[in-house]
Amino acid sequence: MKFLKTLVILLVIVAIFGGAMFALNLYTGPIIEENNAGAEFAPLLAVMPEGSVFDGEALLYSAENPAASSLKDVPASVLSVYKEANGLGYAIRCTGESNYSTAPMEITIGISADGKICGVQIDAYNDTASFDFRAKDPGYLSTYVGQDSSLSGVGLVAGSTYSSTAFKTAVSEAMGVLIANDLIAEGVKTDAQILTEMIPSLHTGLTSGGFLKGNAVEASGNITEGYKALNGTGYAFIMKNGEASLLAIVNAVGSCKLYDTTGADVTEANTALVEEAVAAAALQDFSADAQNMLTASYADATEITPLNFTTFGNVVYAASFVTGENTYYAFYSRPLTYEDSAMSICTVLDANGAIVSQDIKEFLFGHGVEYLPAYGSGYGDVGSDVFKGYEDLFDGITSGTVSDELLVSGATVSSTAVKLATQDVFAAFDSIQIGGEQE
Amino acid sequence: MELNVILGILLAGILSNNYALLHFLGTGAVLENERSTKRSLVLGLGTTLVMVLSTLISWPVNNYLLEKASYLRTMAFVVIVLVVVEVLHLVGKKVLDDYCRADFLKFAINGAVLGLCLHNVEHSYVEALITAAAVGIGFMLTMTLYAKLKDIHVDEEAIPAPFRGLPIALLTAGMIVLALLALQFKF
Amino acid sequence: MKKTKVSYLLRGTPSALLMLGAGFVMASSADIRAALGMGAAVLLALLLSSVVISALHKIIPAYAKMPAYLLIITGFVSLISMVMEAHFPVVVDMLGVHLATLSVSAVIYRDAEEVADHNGEGTSIKTAIVTGLFFTVMMVLCALVREVLGNATIWGQPIEFLQDYKISALAGAFGGYLVLAIVMAVVNKITGLHHHLDENNDQEGDC
Numbered sequence: 005m006k007f008l009k010t011l012v013i014l015l016v017i018v019a020i021f022g023g024a025m026f027a028l029n030l031y032t033g034p035i036i037e038e039n040n041a042g043a044e045f046a047p048l049l050a051v052m053p054e055g056s057v058f059d060g061e062a063l064l065y066s067a068e069n070p071a072a073s074s075l076k077d078v079p080a081s082v083l084s085v086y087k088e089a090n091g092l093g094y095a096i097r098c099t100g101e102s103n104y105s106t107a108p109m110e111i112t113i114g115i116s117a118d119g120k121i122c123g124v125q126i127d128a129y130n131d132t133a134s135f136d137f138r139a140k141d142p143g144y145l146s147t148y149v150g151q152d153s154s155l156s157g158v159g160l161v162a163g164s165t166y167s168s169t170a171f172k173t174a175v176s177e178a179m180g181v182l183i184a185n186d187l188i189a190e191g192v193k194t195d196a197q198i199l200t201e202m203i204p205s206l207h208t209g210l211t212s213g214g215f216l217k218g219n220a221v222e223a224s225g226n227i228t229e230g231y232k233a234l235n236g237t238g239y240a241f242i243m244k245n246g247e248a249s250l251l252a253i254v255n256a257v258g259s260c261k262l263y264d265t266t267g268a269d270v271t272e273a274n275t276a277l278v279e280e281a282v283a284a285a286a287l288q289d290f291s292a293d294a295q296n297m298l299t300a301s302y303a304d305a306t307e308i309t310p311l312n313f314t315t316f317g318n319v320v321y322a323a324s325f326v327t328g329e330n331t332y333y334a335f336y337s338r339p340l341t342y343e344d345s346a347m348s349i350c351t352v353l354d355a356n357g358a359i360v361s362q363d364i365k366e367f368l369f370g371h372g373v374e375y376l377p378a379y380g381s382g383y384g385d386v387g388s389d390v391f392k393g394y395e396d397l398f399d400g401i402t403s404g405t406v407s408d409e410l411l412v413s414g415a416t417v418s419s420t421a422v423k424l425a426t427q428d429v430f431a432a433f434d435s436i437q438i439g440g441e442q443e
Numbered sequence: 444m445e446l447n448v449i450l451g452i453l454l455a456g457i458l459s460n461n462y463a464l465l466h467f468l469g470t471g472a473v474l475e476n477e478r479s480t481k482r483s484l485v486l487g488l489g490t491t492l493v494m495v496l497s498t499l500i501s502w503p504v505n506n507y508l509l510e511k512a513s514y515l516r517t518m519a520f521v522v523i524v525l526v527v528v529e530v531l532h533l534v535g536k537k538v539l540d541d542y543c544r545a546d547f548l549k550f551a552i553n554g555a556v557l558g559l560c561l562h563n564v565e566h567s568y569v570e571a572l573i574t575a576a577a578v579g580i581g582f583m584l585t586m587t588l589y590a591k592l593k594d595i596h597v598d599e600e601a602i603p604a605p606f607r608g609l610p611i612a613l614l615t616a617g618m619i620v621l622a623l624l625a626l627q628f629k630f
Numbered sequence: 631m632k633k634t635k636v637s638y639l640l641r642g643t644p645s646a647l648l649m650l651g652a653g654f655v656m657a658s659s660a661d662i663r664a665a666l667g668m669g670a671a672v673l674l675a676l677l678l679s680s681v682v683i684s685a686l687h688k689i690i691p692a693y694a695k696m697p698a699y700l701l702i703i704t705g706f707v708s709l710i711s712m713v714m715e716a717h718f719p720v721v722v723d724m725l726g727v728h729l730a731t732l733s734v735s736a737v738i739y740r741d742a743e744e745v746a747d748h749n750g751e752g753t754s755i756k757t758a759i760v761t762g763l764f765f766t767v768m769m770v771l772c773a774l775v776r777e778v779l780g781n782a783t784i785w786g787q788p789i790e791f792l793q794d795y796k797i798s799a800l801a802g803a804f805g806g807y808l809v810l811a812i813v814m815a816v817v818n819k820i821t822g823l824h825h826h827l828d829e830n831n832d833q834e835g836d837c
Contacts (some may be wrong), residue, residue: 006691006693009691009694010691010694010697010698011695013690013691013694013698014697014701015697017698017701017702017705018518018522018701018705019700020705021518021701021705021706021708021709022515022518024705024709025514025515025518025705025708025709026512026711028514028709028712028713029512029514029712031516031716032712032713032715032716033514035717036712036715036716036719037717039716039719040719043719153650220757407680453735455715463788464803465803466657466725466809467652467653467654467656467657467728467803467806468653468657468728468731468801469653470652470653470656470735471649471651471652471653471735471736472736474649474652475649475650475736480711511644514708515729516711517707517708517711517733518701518704518705518708521700521701521733521734522701523702524734525697525700525701529697548696549696551732552700552734553736553809554653554654554728554731554734554735556734557727557730557734558727558728558730558731561727561730561731562727604818605815605816605818606811606815606817606818608645608818609645609646609648609649609652609811609814610645610810610811610812610818611811612649612782612813612817613652613807613808613810613811613814614807614808614811616807617806617807617808617811620803620804620807624802624803624804628706
């Protein structure tokens with residue numbers, strides 16, 4: 005009886021409150037749902053075109069419950085995928101690796117229905133501010149807008165290579181999900197795009213960190229697109245050849261080569277285009293700069309004879325000279341470094357191709373960041389020799405012994421540039437030697 | 444489920460997932476505890492049992508019955524905990540008789556049990572049950588530790604008057620929390 | 631019961647009362663908004679349940695009181711949290727399960743058992759208001775210290791000049807204990823209602 009009475013009392017209480025909650029839920033339920041939806045979708049709207057709407061069916065994929073999704077091949081970096089209600093596109097939330105923080109960076113990407121990025125933002129970045137590439141290049145994120153899945157128009161941020169690579173990889177993986185599930189078309193590359201992407205591997209003078217660095221040149225004649233190297237190491241042109249397109253590269257002394265979209269050398273067959281490319285290239289003359297730098301170290305150099313070379317790299321001037329009784333070869337190269345400024349390097353090789361001396365100058369504009377700090381007491385400037393200890397590392401090195409030991413951690417961009425330039429010097433030296441033997 | 448996952452959950456329940464100390468669930472019940480060590484152990488074991496049994500019932504109730512009415516969750520869980528405690532109380536009448544029956548009724552319904560049931564709906568069923576056992580053991584150990592601390596003679600004269608009682612108990616708990624927090628960082 | 635300066639405060643002294651609610655006080659004192667939200671929830675839950683329980687305590691037989699009171703409190707807490715979730719989602723987010731666990735909080739239950747069960751509505755309401763306000767004030771005091779010094783924000787807005795000097799530990803669990811202990815000690819000092827040594831000995835005798 006006691007038990008029954010207790011049960012009745014408790015049931016009455018539960019029933020009364022249950023009813024009250026049910027009634028209250030009629031009022032609060034919709035508000036709560038709206039709040040939750042608003043909080044979930046708010047970051048998405050910021051990256052999508054204006055007028056985008058996300059509704060209750062927007063969520064295509066959630067990492068919390070992958071089994072409920074029809075999407076396949078979703079990488080672990082993708083947190084969730086949403087579909088815009090009116091078919092304007094998709095929004096993806098994903099993560100990118102951080103440098104030192106264990107918490108990843110959180111990214112939201114908006115992708116329009118035609119497969120182009122319409123917005124991208126970083127929601128959380130837990131690393132130290134000095135690793136944040138946005139501080140070094142505030143415009144970096146906006147270079148993603150309008151890109152298709154090939155991401156051909158975006159590079160990396162010098163000085164924040166790691167984090168900007170992580171970011172780019174995350175964006176690329178996120179877009180890969182939509183492509184793998186046939187929601188957007190993969191970015192189809194045009195001939196010009198394929199040829200443009202070949203430039204970094206063919207002409208290292210137009211490259212920094214694996215990416216094309218050049219100022220666009222106006223189209224003229226058969227030239228549809230062109231790039232002038234920032235450091236004066238030459239040009240690259242995309243040229244019409246009937247229906248097809250060819251890539252022409254020109255080095256600092258006017259050597260030219262043509263390549264088709266398959267990467268085959270087609271120079272011999274198109275001499276007219278070669279002439280047009282060379283004529284279009286307004287080459288800079290570095291002989292005065294180079295000789296100044298040379299005579300600063302070799303005051304008694306005589307018989308300075310400029311040499312032609314047929315390689316496409318950072319070398320802009322080559323010459324043989326005589327000092328004492330020996331003949332040496334001097335190479336003046338200008339690799340790109342931090343913030344796309346060019347260094348000046350004068351490398352002197354003996355007749356056997358071993359480095360006799362390496363003179364490095366870096367032009368700075370008041371930035372006290374990342375300039376071979378381990379080897380210099382101050383900041384390098386024109387005429388200073390703060391890199392002496394670093395320069396000495398190169399003595400005696402030959403084309404076979406260029407190694408990663410020449411890289412300086414903490415000055416990755418600068419020392420990588422020097423290493424690349426050194427490799428270019430050896431290549432140029434080889435091309436001179438071959439030329440000499442033929443004579 | 445792999446053994447190391449189970450061990451990890453169990454260890455976390457005592458250390459990094461310690462409800463009473465780190466999650467502030469059932470903290471009052473632990474701080475207030477002035478029972479003997481033996482009684483604390485029995486009550487703690489009872490609470491652990493309540494946690495596991497409540498999770499055993501509340502998880503399926505939430506996932507199959509309350510899908511569309513999550514606003515009823517708290518009410519439903521409190522009813523479940525109440526029923527579990529009453530049933531345990533009836534079953535264990537003999538054992539508990541020595542240790543004050545009303546005590547168990549009052550004690551076993553605390554924030555840690557309800558909070559655990561609410562947290563556990565986000566885990567899988569098996570994980571939820573292991574977590575319940577782990578948190579229960581952690582709760583029991585913390586409680587016993589506190590009961591032991593009370594036994595140790597503290598020189599009350601040495602504590603400034605305003606800090607006597609609750610403040611010094613809180614500071615002591617804070618020190619234990621610091622030690623537990625140290626285990627959460629990966630070096 | 632001990633004679634106190636603070637009448638209508640459940641359990642007589644701040645220290646004894648806070649012991650019961652230490653958990654949710656520390657859990658919701660990392661942010662001023664959370665502290666105010668929790669304060670309001672505690673106050674409302676205390677008020678509503680004491681009114682109902684003091685009105686019903688004669689109808690409910692003694693053997694059914696404990697579960698009945700618990701369910702009444704749970705009902706009110708659920709209703710309050712539903713309204714809060716609709717209108718203050720940020721606060722509910724910060725409080726997490728602590729809002730729901732108010733249902734089984736010793737503070738409200740003991741209030742029902744010790745005050746509402748024996749007294750008329752007048753005394754119950756006064757006790758509920760004084761107790762609720764006491765908790766609100768304590769939480770806001772702790773939150774002021776923890777949010778400003780621990781997080782360098784106030785009401786969620788960043789305080790610029792403090793950004794480089796924040797003591798993150800204060801915003802975490804340890805800060806909860808430390809700040810509450812100090813605030814409690816200050817309150818004890820001011821009210822003079824702290825543990826006296828002789829009193830303590832009496833308690834030991836009781837055991």
